[in-house]
Amino acid sequence: MDLIKARDVLFEYIRRDDEGNVEGITTALDHVSLDVKQGDFVCILGHNGSGKSTLAKHINALLYPEEGSIWVDGINTRDDEKILEVRRRAGMVFQNPDNQIIGQVVEEDVGFGPENLGVPTSEIWERVEESLKAVGMYEYREFSPNKLSGGQKQRVSIAGVLAMHPKCIVLDEPTAMLDPKGRKEVVRAVRGLNQVEGVTVILITHYMEETVHADKIFVMDKGKVVMQGPPKDIFSQVEALKELRLDVPQVTLLAYELKKRGLDLPDGILTVDEMVDELKKLKGI
Amino acid sequence: MSIVVDHVNFIYGADTEHSVHALKDVCLNISDGEFIGVIGHTGSGKSTLMQHLNGLLKASSGSIYFNGQDIYDKDYKLKDLRLKVGLVFQYPEHQLFETDVFSDIKFGPMNQGLTKKEAELRAYEALRMVDFPEEFYYASPFELSGGQKRRAAIAGVLAMNPEVLILDEPTAGLDPKGRFEILDQIKKLQTERHMTIILVSHSMEDVAEYVDRIVVMNNGEVFADGSPREIFGYVKELEAIGLSAPQIGYIARNLRRAGFALPDGIITVSEAADAIMEILG
Amino acid sequence: MIRDITIGQYYQTDSVIHRLDPRVKLLGTFIYIIMLFMMKNPAGYALAFLFLILVIKLSRVPLKFILKGMKSIVFILFITVFFNLFMTPGEELVRFWKITITDRGVANALTMTVRLSLLIIGSSMMTFTTTPNELTDGMEKGLRGLKKIKVPVHEMAMMMSIALRFIPILLEETDKIMKAQMARGADFESGGLIKRAKAMVPILVPLFVSAFRRANDLAMAMEARCYHGGEGRTKMKPLIYKRRDAVSYIILAVYVVLVFFLGRHAMFKVW
Numbered sequence: 001m002d003l004i005k006a007r008d009v010l011f012e013y014i015r016r017d018d019e020g021n022v023e024g025i026t027t028a029l030d031h032v033s034l035d036v037k038q039g040d041f042v043c044i045l046g047h048n049g050s051g052k053s054t055l056a057k058h059i060n061a062l063l064y065p066e067e068g069s070i071w072v073d074g075i076n077t078r079d080d081e082k083i084l085e086v087r088r089r090a091g092m093v094f095q096n097p098d099n100q101i102i103g104q105v106v107e108e109d110v111g112f113g114p115e116n117l118g119v120p121t122s123e124i125w126e127r128v129e130e131s132l133k134a135v136g137m138y139e140y141r142e143f144s145p146n147k148l149s150g151g152q153k154q155r156v157s158i159a160g161v162l163a164m165h166p167k168c169i170v171l172d173e174p175t176a177m178l179d180p181k182g183r184k185e186v187v188r189a190v191r192g193l194n195q196v197e198g199v200t201v202i203l204i205t206h207y208m209e210e211t212v213h214a215d216k217i218f219v220m221d222k223g224k225v226v227m228q229g230p231p232k233d234i235f236s237q238v239e240a241l242k243e244l245r246l247d248v249p250q251v252t253l254l255a256y257e258l259k260k261r262g263l264d265l266p267d268g269i270l271t272v273d274e275m276v277d278e279l280k281k282l283k284g285i
Numbered sequence: 286m287s288i289v290v291d292h293v294n295f296i297y298g299a300d301t302e303h304s305v306h307a308l309k310d311v312c313l314n315i316s317d318g319e320f321i322g323v324i325g326h327t328g329s330g331k332s333t334l335m336q337h338l339n340g341l342l343k344a345s346s347g348s349i350y351f352n353g354q355d356i357y358d359k360d361y362k363l364k365d366l367r368l369k370v371g372l373v374f375q376y377p378e379h380q381l382f383e384t385d386v387f388s389d390i391k392f393g394p395m396n397q398g399l400t401k402k403e404a405e406l407r408a409y410e411a412l413r414m415v416d417f418p419e420e421f422y423y424a425s426p427f428e429l430s431g432g433q434k435r436r437a438a439i440a441g442v443l444a445m446n447p448e449v450l451i452l453d454e455p456t457a458g459l460d461p462k463g464r465f466e467i468l469d470q471i472k473k474l475q476t477e478r479h480m481t482i483i484l485v486s487h488s489m490e491d492v493a494e495y496v497d498r499i500v501v502m503n504n505g506e507v508f509a510d511g512s513p514r515e516i517f518g519y520v521k522e523l524e525a526i527g528l529s530a531p532q533i534g535y536i537a538r539n540l541r542r543a544g545f546a547l548p549d550g551i552i553t554v555s556e557a558a559d560a561i562m563e564i565l566g
Numbered sequence: 567m568i569r570d571i572t573i574g575q576y577y578q579t580d581s582v583i584h585r586l587d588p589r590v591k592l593l594g595t596f597i598y599i600i601m602l603f604m605m606k607n608p609a610g611y612a613l614a615f616l617f618l619i620l621v622i623k624l625s626r627v628p629l630k631f632i633l634k635g636m637k638s639i640v641f642i643l644f645i646t647v648f649f650n651l652f653m654t655p656g657e658e659l660v661r662f663w664k665i666t667i668t669d670r671g672v673a674n675a676l677t678m679t680v681r682l683s684l685l686i687i688g689s690s691m692m693t694f695t696t697t698p699n700e701l702t703d704g705m706e707k708g709l710r711g712l713k714k715i716k717v718p719v720h721e722m723a724m725m726m727s728i729a730l731r732f733i734p735i736l737l738e739e740t741d742k743i744m745k746a747q748m749a750r751g752a753d754f755e756s757g758g759l760i761k762r763a764k765a766m767v768p769i770l771v772p773l774f775v776s777a778f779r780r781a782n783d784l785a786m787a788m789e790a791r792c793y794h795g796g797e798g799r800t801k802m803k804p805l806i807y808k809r810r811d812a813v814s815y816i817i818l819a820v821y822v823v824l825v826f827f828l829g830r831h832a833m834f835k836v837w
Binding site (some may be wrong): 030047048049095149150176177179180181182200204232236245246247250251253256257258261262263273276279280282283285 | 326327332401430431432457459460461462463464469487488490526527529531532535537539541543544545554555557558561562564565566
């Protein structure tokens with residue numbers, strides 16, 4: 001079943017001058033259609049300004065399409081009555097770890113969502129505990145967020161969404177401001193969510209190596225979905241990716257380079273191990 | 286131009302209970318025209334060290350010599366040092382404050398005491414150095430795209446005509462496109478203008494392509510100092526301190542383990558491809 | 567410098583006072599301050615002093631920590647004493663050059679010193695023993711009656727707690743911006759008042775821009791987490807009165823009665 005369904009979504013940012021006259025229009029989403037299956041791990045790739053963040057905000061009903069529609073778990077995001085239902089089902093984690101933590105203590109921040117939903121006190125505590133454990137931050141429950149590293153803060157934010165028992169979690173470049181260690185922590189936590197808790201994940205990023213384990217990748221450019229498919233298909237189109245100025249992982253580049261020079265390698269090599277195995281086969285060991 | 290860092294220690298909040306020994310006996314020699322990458326995870330002391338190089342922080346013990354002069358000498362003017370050693374902080378676009386890009390970039394030269402005319406010349410030159418699009422010279426800095434803002438902010442430091450340029454993660458938060466553009470620009474400053482560049486970064490991949498020398502910081506100490514080839518040979522050691530070599534390093538290592546006779550010091554994709562073709566081709 | 571000010575800080579330890587319901591502490595502090603201004607004789611102040619000592623003892627906040635906080639207000643105390651001592655008319659006690667000290671002046675200066683010290687220590691006892699969060703919770707619940715007359719109690723409490731959360735972040739940011747502008751040759755130390763005020767512009771503009779950006783991000787993050795005001799909200803840590811809170815209210819009542827008793831009894835009246 002499709003959890004997220006977008007059909008022909010159009011969204012424009014209109015810039016106005018001081019008198020309110022239209023100065024220019026940026027089409028952030030240009031008739032985007034896509035489907036995300038329940039339980040999938042989906043990545044949206046694209047450089048800044050490609051429209052990927054705008055799309056993310058549509059899934060959470062923070063923005064509404066001007067044309068076309070989006071359904072989350074069968075609910076149209078335009079339905080004002082059900083806006084909280086949409087937001088509860090599709091949680092969102094943003095880029096800047098400092099600007100999305102509301103509580104002054106980790107556990108209180110995680111409890112913020114359930115409080116808003118009117119969950120009874122005893123159940124809030126249960127949800128906070130299980131969510132913090134799911135992202136490996138339970139020992140930090142009494143810490144002030146200001147004492148945590150970037151990666152830890154993002155994991156707290158993920159727990160905050162998880163405590164709302166969402167069906168889907170949208171992460172809008174959650175690793176862009178983190179160091180490599182923080183990035184690894186967050187990606188591991190997100191994969192855990194998907195595999196252990198069965199939450200549908202939509203990860204928006206411009207780091208291609210974070211998308212290696214995705215079920216499906218959408219590549220966006222200038223407000224359009226320009227490529228979609230499993231990582232193996234996407235990664236084998238090195239020329240196209242370079243054209244879009246995406247950061248192709250070195251393994252993929254090497255595979256591409258070797259094939260160009262005549263080595264008989266299969267398409268879509270994604271990891272170091274796959275690469276080494278294939279080369280071993282060629283050498284006959 | 287030369288900078289000598291001589292047994293520098295720095296302790297944050299020395300007289301409180303929460304004192305942190307941020308730099309431990311750091312020694313470093315930086316000579317004219319070098320392009321140095323400083324690498325280390327968050328809290329390794331790399332940013333603290335950079336703030337010492339232009340006198341924003343004062344070492345608890347040890348000395349720093351700029352062109353042979355002790356910068357802690359009581360006759361030494363730290364303000365002059367700050368003009369010679371330009372420091373671009375992380376997310377430098379957050380410091381833009383003027384109504385248009387051009388005026389913002391003039392801020393530094395004007396503080397130097399240059400006339401308006403001279404400052405304007407400097408601003409033009411700096412904007413050209415970073416390939417800033419001319420149509421935005423008089424735009425509000427707050428209306429620019431992320432990459433353009435970053436460039437304007439870097440130009441703001443370049444306009445002071447520094448001999449040394451230190452950049453603290455100049456590519457943080459940018460997408461790959463913006464990242465390469467900025468790094469290419471920085472490389473050009475070294476090759477064409479012979480500026481000494483110190484680039485602080487988390488990303489081994491970025492650094493491997495551009496710098497001549499890498500300084501690895503860990504726990505406030507200089508953990509390693511050498512050419513990229515030397516440094517990336519130590520995959521295991523780098524991992525032990527929470528860093529990683531470029532992916533290509535892992536491929537080379539695993540292939541060697543699998544019996545491929547690859548030469549040492551492979552750090553780029555084309556080098557790896559050449560070496561593999563040598564064996565399989 | 568900022569680090570030296572302990573007023574308004576929370577001192578983490580476990581004590582009866584720390585565990586009290588924040589509403590008790592808020593009301594208690596309020597009453598304590600009002601009583602200080604209603605007292606008319608030394609016996610009252612002695613009682614207030616004893617009461618404070620009791621609270622300090624129970625709170626386990628070290629006296630040294632409390633007195634360290636007082637250092638920063640010595641200046642204010644000094645000014646108060648100065649004005650009261652020299653500016654109060656009354657019977658002349660000492661006179662030199664153009665300055666006269668009167669009996670009323672001495673009495674007023676003494677009273678003000680004692681009153682101010684008790685007031686400041688008394689109210690900082692609340693912040694020493696109550697986290698900002700408990701404080702906002704206490705205010706929200708304690709003042710919820712005001713909702714009936716359309717006072718946005720929940721919103722005010724939420725605003726306060728967000729402000730408290732962002733103060734350290736913005737302080738750090740100020741430091742960063744200041745250093746970055748110094749790296750561009752900015753000078754914050756020299757020059758006259760106007761020049762120095764002007765020098766603040768390169769700090770304040772980026773700081774405001776950043777604060778607005780953060781506010782915008784935060785609003786979006788809160789909305790995304792289904793925040794829609796206080797309506798239908800539950801609490802993770804609801805405030806529930808315990809036995810010790812009831813006992814504290816009784817002690818507070820006894821204190822008020824005693825103050826009034828001392829005030830009325832002519833025997834203790836000195837002036």
